């Protein structure tokens with residue numbers, strides 16, 4: 001019998017849950033402190049929700065299956081189409097702009113490598129219905145706060161930010177028709193995964209001339225906004241909005257974590273504007289999180305013309321980075337352990353445990369009678385703060401002894417005064 005989960009899938013033992021909860025808490029606390037509301041959805045979706053144009057890696061990685069009635073279904077590889085579906089379903093009753101977050105389990109049939117598994121949890125943070133780049137600034141600020149709750153500063157990671165719209169303007173200026181831009185983005189996103197020669201071959205197959213390829217390759221080596229400005233008209237609206245965004249990021253005080261980089265394009269078709277990706281400072285791992293502005297997905301999925309911006313932040317890469325820092329994975333210890341010598345003390349042990357719980361303490365009560373020596377060695381192994389052990393004499397006297405296991409002190413109090 002195989003005891004490992006299927007390849008790329010994950011078990012979470014109690015010590016893994018400690019880390020997972022630390023990450024989930026940082027995500028939710030940051031979302032809630034920025035006024036986002038939580039939502040959730042089914043893990044199984046209809047296949048047609050994810051049917052998109054070819055070229056995206058994600059389309060090849062979807063787990064699909066048929067239910068017993070022959071419906072074509074899938075395990076969601078990402079949350080954004082589901083978000084679009086949910087918004088479409090209640091479009092008329094929702095208040096826009098809306099700010100929603102979820103922590104969703106996603107499945108992708110990927111080649112498993114460091115930082116990539118076939119199952120991951122993804123924090124999704126989206127603002128729907130706000131055109132202004134204040135939405136990007138708010139999303140980025142929330143992500144930066146989550147990173148800071150996990151102990152990371154601008155010295156540990158950088159968010160690289162670009163605008164697909166600017167790259168599109170540059171491609172148009174080279175004479176590349178708009179209809180080829182989307183495919184060109186997906187090809188450029190493969191940079192680093194395949195050689196530059198292969199990228200050039202793919203662009204050629206997409207009707208881009210050698211001269212245009214040379215110019216595109218020189219564009220994507222630019223990582224300064226000043227240099228990009230020289231290539232565009234000063235009143236270019238996409239340039240103006242990215243400049244406005246950087247000034248907002250400065251107001252939030254988070255511009256030290258964010259740099260401009262014309263090579264960031266992202267691998268999903270639906271992005272239309274600002275895009276960003278966060279990496280650890282040494283670029284040792286894959287992207288920590290990524291996201292951007294998507295103008296057409298809500299129209300494609302629900303027929304409503306609504307712009308949106310958001311991010312996806314997975315738990316796998318951040319876990320790898322946290323494990324390098326050796327964060328505390330200790331399982332939470334109970335405040336109290338309550339044990340008893342014989343069945344005769346069971347009912348009193350329950351009364352004491354319930355009373356302590358009512359007062360907000362966590363209590364781990366023994367499941368069977370045991371000898372005092374065994375009980376106290378178990379309580380020490382579990383690092384409980386305090387221990388209560390009941391014997392026949394305690395019941396006769398109507399008192400209990402509460403042992404403080406770290407101070408090594410003992411207090412005797414009447415059972416009805418416990419709390």
Ligand code: HAM
Pocket residue numbers: 077078079080108110115116117118119120122124125126268287288289290291292309310311312313314315316317
């Ligand atoms: P994505 O870049 O495909 O974007 O994924 C976002 C993040 O999810 C990645 O940066 C990574 O942290 C994590 N991730 C993705 N695939 C895996 C995997 N196989 N194993 C471990 N972690 C993974 C999206 O999914 C967009 N829907 C995000 C978004 C939301 N854009 C706007 N709103």
